[in-house]
Amino acid sequence: MLQEVAELSTAGQKEFARSGPHFSDRITADGRDGWPVEAGRYRLVVSRACPWASRALVSRRLLGLEPALSLAIADPIQDERSWRFTLDAGERDPVLDIAYLSEAYDAREREYPGGVSVPAIVDIPSGKLVTNDYRSLTLDLATQWTALHRKGAPDLYPERRREEIDEVMEAVYRDVNNGVYRAGFAQHQHTYDDAFRRLFDRLDWLSERLATRRYLVGDTITEADIRLFTTLVRFDAVYHGHFKCNRNKLSEDRVLWGYVRDLFQTPGFGDTVDFDHIKRHYYQVHTDLNPRRIVPLGPDLSGWSAPHGREELGGRPFSDGTPPGPVPPGETVPEAGRAS
Structure with missing residues (x-):
């Protein structure tokens, strides 16, 4: 990448x-x-x-x-x-x-x-x-x-739901995962406009979908949630400003902000995220977009640990399984990259 x-x-x-x-x-x-x-x-x-x-x-x-x-x-x-x-x-x-x-x-x-x-x-x-x-x-x-797999590992790609998972993942890839890049690296106004509109139309669709269900497909975490999470967790830190995806911040969408915080606070998600690495990479490597390589101090990361209330929608994160154990020694995210 x-x-x-x-x-x-x-x-x-x-x-x-x-x-x-x-x-x-x-x-x-x-x-x-x-x-x-x-x-x-x-x-x-x-x-x-x-x-x-x-x-x-x-x-x-x-x-x-x-x-x-x-x-x-x-x-x-x-x-x-x-x-x-x-x-x-x-x-x-x-x-x-x-x-x-x-x-x-x-x-x-x-x-x-x-x-x-x-x-x-x-x-x-x-x-x-x-x-x-x-x-x-x-x-x-x-x-x-x-x-x-560990004992109690979830089924992230259950066979009976694969068709729906694939459909959701394709839409998310086209308009969100890849869409932020199409907007950020657009060379013409019309290309940027198209990517921007597709991105936020899809985010609105996702927000509506997730308003009444805890996860994207079924009542457990699947591959579809993983693929959406890794873009959403970077949204306010880099895509909103650096890639000009600025109709609104993710934190201003009640549903998506609750959804991504729910996943972030689930073992296996937030404990892999390094905001320091994310910001330094995007702002210092993409010199065509940020020639002075200045890394912004924001956004405030304290909200990632705030209650999200998504438990009210039910769902079982790991189905009949269990959460993963502690992060192995040597793989913990350094303090500089963690959300407080």
């Missing part, structure tokens, strides 16, 4: 368009792509700044895959070689022994036509990238890694 955004946003008058992942191999229970599910074999590389990578962070926590799938966290500030491991001792990932995620990409295919994106899964023994397919990665964690 975001490498391709930066390239497209500075390419003359070319409008923003998100390309598909170049490496779309899947890690499956039967290993049909040559990558079988195996505890300890793979490493998930993320940036806490990236909403697409944040999906994987939330899914991994909810499903209890921390012991089976180790985690590498990239610096939120990229350089000319993209995502780097400067947060680690010696500025190298301690498991993969690389300084840049691009080294895993090069090990898989040198000079491939594309940017270095997260989330990515790397095969530890070979050091090769397996996949950067953000579209299927979390669905596979939910459906292919079941033998390694």
